[in-house]
Amino acid sequence: MPPRGPLPAAPARSAALTRDLRWLLRLHRPALYVWAALVVVLAAALLWLAGPLTDASADAWRDYDACRAGVRCSYDQDAILRYKDVYSYTTFALTALPFLVAAWSGAALLGRELESGTAHLAWTQGISPVRWLAVKLAAPAVLVTAGTGLLVWLHHHAWSAANGRVDTAKSWYDGLTLHANGPTTVGFALAGLGCGALAGLLWRRALPALATGLVATVAVRVLVDRLMPHLWPADTSVTSLSRGIRGVGITVDEGIVTSTGAHLPRPHCPPEDAVHGCTSTYAKADAVGFFQSYHPVSHFWPLHLITTAVLLALVAVLGTTAFALVRRSTGGTARNRRTGAAG
Incomplete structure (x- = not known):
C-alpha cells in the first residue's frame, strides 16, 4: 500500500x-x-x-x-x-x-x-x-x-x-x-x-x-x-492611360508608368489641362499608363x-x-x- x-x-x-x-x-x-x-x-x-x-x-x-428616367414611381x-x-x-x-x-x-x-x-x-x-x-x-x-x-x-x-x-x-x-x-x-x-x-x-x-x-x-x-x-504583399496592376486606374480595394500606392517601365508618382495636373484629361501633363512626364498597388477583397x-x-x-x-x-x-x-x- x-x-x-x-x-x-x-x-x-x-x-x-x-x-x-x-x-x-x-x-x-x-x-x-x-x-x-x-x-x-x-x-x-x-x-x-x-x-x-x-x-x-x-x-x-x-x-x-x-424607375425609368422622368417617370414618377413609389x-x-x-x-x-x-x-x-x-x-x-x-x-x-x-x-x-x-x-x-x-x-x-x-x-x-x-x-x-x-x-x-x-x-x-x-x-x-x-x-x-x-x-x-x-x-x-x-x-x-x-x-x-x-x-x-x-x-x-x-x-x-x-x-x-x-x-x-x-x-x-x-x-x-x-x-x-x-x-x-x-x-x-x-x-x-x-x-x-x-x-x-x-x-x-x-x-x-x-x-x-x-x-x-x-x-x-x-x-x-x-x-x-x-x-x-x-x-501583406499587395497586388499590382498596370493599365493604359485611356482605361485609368480600375483596381477596387485598399490602395497602397499608385502612379504613372513611363515608356521605360519606371513607376513614378502621378504628376500634378493643372486645372487648364484637367479639362482635357491631363494629356499634356502625362505626355511631358513620358507616361504610357498607370500602376496601382492594392489589396483586393481576397486579401x-x-x-x-x-x-x-x-x-x-x-x-x-x-x-x-x-x-x-x-x-x-x-x-x-x-x-x-x-x-x-x-x-
Whole structure:
C-alpha cells in the first residue's frame, strides 16, 4: 500500500481562484451589467439589421432602380434611410468598444483601486500582487473577447446580407467597416484593456489613467491602420492611360508608368489641362499608363489575421510589462512581510 502523502494542492488553488473571481465580479458588478447590456443591445440591433432591415432596404432599392428616367414611381425611402442609420450606429458603437474598454480598465479596474488603497488591502488578505493582477486581467479579457467576438461575427453577417443587394451598403474596405467585420476589433479591445491596465499601474490614480489609456489606445488604432496595408504583399496592376486606374480595394500606392517601365508618382495636373484629361501633363512626364498597388477583397482575411497577430503580440508585451511593474513596485513590501513573518 503506497505511503500517504500530503493532499494535492490543485483543489486549494481551484478554491482560491473561485474566491478571487467572485470577489472580482462582486467588486465590478455594475461594469459587468453594463457590458452585458451593451452586448445584448448591439447583438439585437445587428440581427435586426441583417434580417428585416436589409430585406426592406433591398426591396426599396429594387423598386427605385426599376424607375425609368422622368417617370414618377413609389419606393420605400424610409426603409433605405433606416438601414443606413442603424448600420452607421452599430458600426460606430462597435468601433468605439476598444476605447470604452481602455477607459474602464485604466480608471475603474486598476487606477481607482490603487488610488483608494483597496488593492493594498487585498494584498494583506492573502492575495499576492501578481495573483491580484492576473485575476484582474484574465476575467475581463475573457469577457471582452467573447462579447466583442460575437458582435464582430454578427456585424460581418449583417454586412454580407446587404452586400450586392443594398446600393448604399458600405464597401468591404471602408475604414470603419473593414475592422468591424473582422477580428482586429477583438485585438483592439484587448489592446485597450492592456493600455488601460498599464496606465493604471503607472499613474495609480483613476482620472490620469483613464486619459492615458484612452490616448494610448487611439495611438494604437492609428498606427495599426497605417501599418495594416503593408503587412501583406499587395497586388499590382498596370493599365493604359485611356482605361485609368480600375483596381477596387485598399490602395497602397499608385502612379504613372513611363515608356521605360519606371513607376513614378502621378504628376500634378493643372486645372487648364484637367479639362482635357491631363494629356499634356502625362505626355511631358513620358507616361504610357498607370500602376496601382492594392489589396483586393481576397486579401481581407490575410490582412485581418496577420494584423490581429500583431495586436496580440502587443497585448502580450503590455501584459508582461504590467506584471514586471507590479513585481518591481511591490517586491520590497513583499520581502519585508516575509522577513517580519519569519522573525
